[in-house]
Amino acid sequence: MHYNCFMDKRITNSYTATILNAFGIHEEPSCVKELTNGNINGTFRIEMPTGHGYILQSVNTGIFKDPYSMMRNIDLVTDHIRRTVIAEGLDPSRATLNFHHTQEGALLFPHEDHLFRLADYIHDSMAFNTKADTSVLAKAGEGFGRFEAQLANFDASLLSETIPNFHNTKLRIESFERTVEENPCGRLAECEREVSHILDNKKESSVLCKLIENGELPLRVTHNDTKTNNVLFDRNTHEFLAVIDLDTVMPGLLAYDAADTIRFSANTAEEDEKDLSKVSLDLSLYEAFLMGFLGKTACFMTRLEKETLVLGIQTIVYEQALRFLDDYIAGDKYYKTSKPRQNLDRARCQLALYDDMKRKELQMHSIARGIIRANLGC
Ligand code: GN1
Numbered sequence: 001m002h003y004n005c006f007m008d009k010r011i012t013n014s015y016t017a018t019i020l021n022a023f024g025i026h027e028e029p030s031c032v033k034e035l036t037n038g039n040i041n042g043t044f045r046i047e048m049p050t051g052h053g054y055i056l057q058s059v060n061t062g063i064f065k066d067p068y069s070m071m072r073n074i075d076l077v078t079d080h081i082r083r084t085v086i087a088e089g090l091d092p093s094r095a096t097l098n099f100h101h102t103q104e105g106a107l108l109f110p111h112e113d114h115l116f117r118l119a120d121y122i123h124d125s126m127a128f129n130t131k132a133d134t135s136v137l138a139k140a141g142e143g144f145g146r147f148e149a150q151l152a153n154f155d156a157s158l159l160s161e162t163i164p165n166f167h168n169t170k171l172r173i174e175s176f177e178r179t180v181e182e183n184p185c186g187r188l189a190e191c192e193r194e195v196s197h198i199l200d201n202k203k204e205s206s207v208l209c210k211l212i213e214n215g216e217l218p219l220r221v222t223h224n225d226t227k228t229n230n231v232l233f234d235r236n237t238h239e240f241l242a243v244i245d246l247d248t249v250m251p252g253l254l255a256y257d258a259a260d261t262i263r264f265s266a267n268t269a270e271e272d273e274k275d276l277s278k279v280s281l282d283l284s285l286y287e288a289f290l291m292g293f294l295g296k297t298a299c300f301m302t303r304l305e306k307e308t309l310v311l312g313i314q315t316i317v318y319e320q321a322l323r324f325l326d327d328y329i330a331g332d333k334y335y336k337t338s339k340p341r342q343n344l345d346r347a348r349c350q351l352a353l354y355d356d357m358k359r360k361e362l363q364m365h366s367i368a369r370g371i372i373r374a375n376l377g378c
């Protein structure tokens with residue numbers, strides 16, 4: 001069944017009341033507002049006359065093809081976090097997302113051509129939506145590090161892969177090679193240099209996949225969308241509360257979660273910057289994030305996880321370059337674009353960042369090692 005995540009009519013209070021009713025909530029909301037930050041699901045903030053808030057989402061089943069497994073993952077993970085924080089004496093209602101069940105016990109409610117889910121709004125919370133500086137990155141690192149630590153004793157094999165082979169770099173390279181071979185839109189001629197750049201580095205970028213296959217690196221619970229605005233803080237004290245946007249939570253490498261924040265937020269340029277002289281890895285932002293992240297994770301990382309952390313960060317930047325370039329050659333089918341050749345610009349920018357990370361590899365290692373050494377007993 002295909003559901004539509006976009007609302008083609010304005011979502012009214014009474015339309016929302018019908019959905020709330022299915023989740024066992026029998027009052028009419030006082031206000032419903034669409035939130036437009038996310039690119040994937042339709043998201044609405046609901047306020048009730050009592051002051052309680054909810055987040056209602058219309059799930060994008062085009063990207064999440066098995067939404068029931070996705071919600072099962074989220075249920076398992078949030079349940080584990082809730083139990084962990086209760087044991088620590090913290091308030092579970094603010095420490096993780098709390099999704100509601102329908103009166104039939106389901107976490108999803110199909111209505112018309114939409115598939116809805118409902119969570120409590122975490123009250124008095126805020127996210128940093130501004131361009132990241134060192135203090136925001138340190139806090140985001142701490143948030144994602146706490147998330148990893150809360151789930152360190154969770155058996156990741158219980159989770160399904162919500163997007164199969166999401167970070168299987170080896171398979172992504174194979175599929176990239178097929179796209180290049182087919183050249184379906186005749187775009188190859190303008191990106192031959194970038195294609196060679198990708199292919200020249202494919203061996204090193206497959207190393208982690210081999211280590212996973214051989215069971216040498218542990219699969220943990222990873223978030224896979226570690227943008228700084230996916231961490232919530234207390235609006236007044238700026239203390240860490242919870243990690244949100246759990247749709248891509250699945251088994252993965254610890255390094256992936258560090259990698260994506262660094263790729264996105266420690267780049268001195270925007271993700272689609274055309275002027276490649278502006279693109280570089282900001283080592284102070286890199287260090288700030290790792291201080292927060294490794295401060296919570298170094299104590300349980302294996303020796304090989306520590307040794308391959310920098311390779312993991314570089315691999316994700318490489319993989320993202322490949323994904324953007326693959327999509328450009330295939331005709332912009334996956335990523336939303338708002339300007340011509342944006343996926344090509346994004347790919348070029350990621351390749352420039354990858355090259356800069358290679359130039360700064362020794363510094364990246366020495367910063368990471370220093371932080372790990374200081375946090376062995378975290
Ligand atoms: C997508 O839409 P957004 O920004 O949450 C993508 C990520 C990429 C990112 C690149 C499910 O995430 O993997 O890193 O774009 N999410 C999915 O900007 O493919």
Ligand code: MG
Pocket residue numbers: 038039040225245
């Ligand atoms: Mg997202």
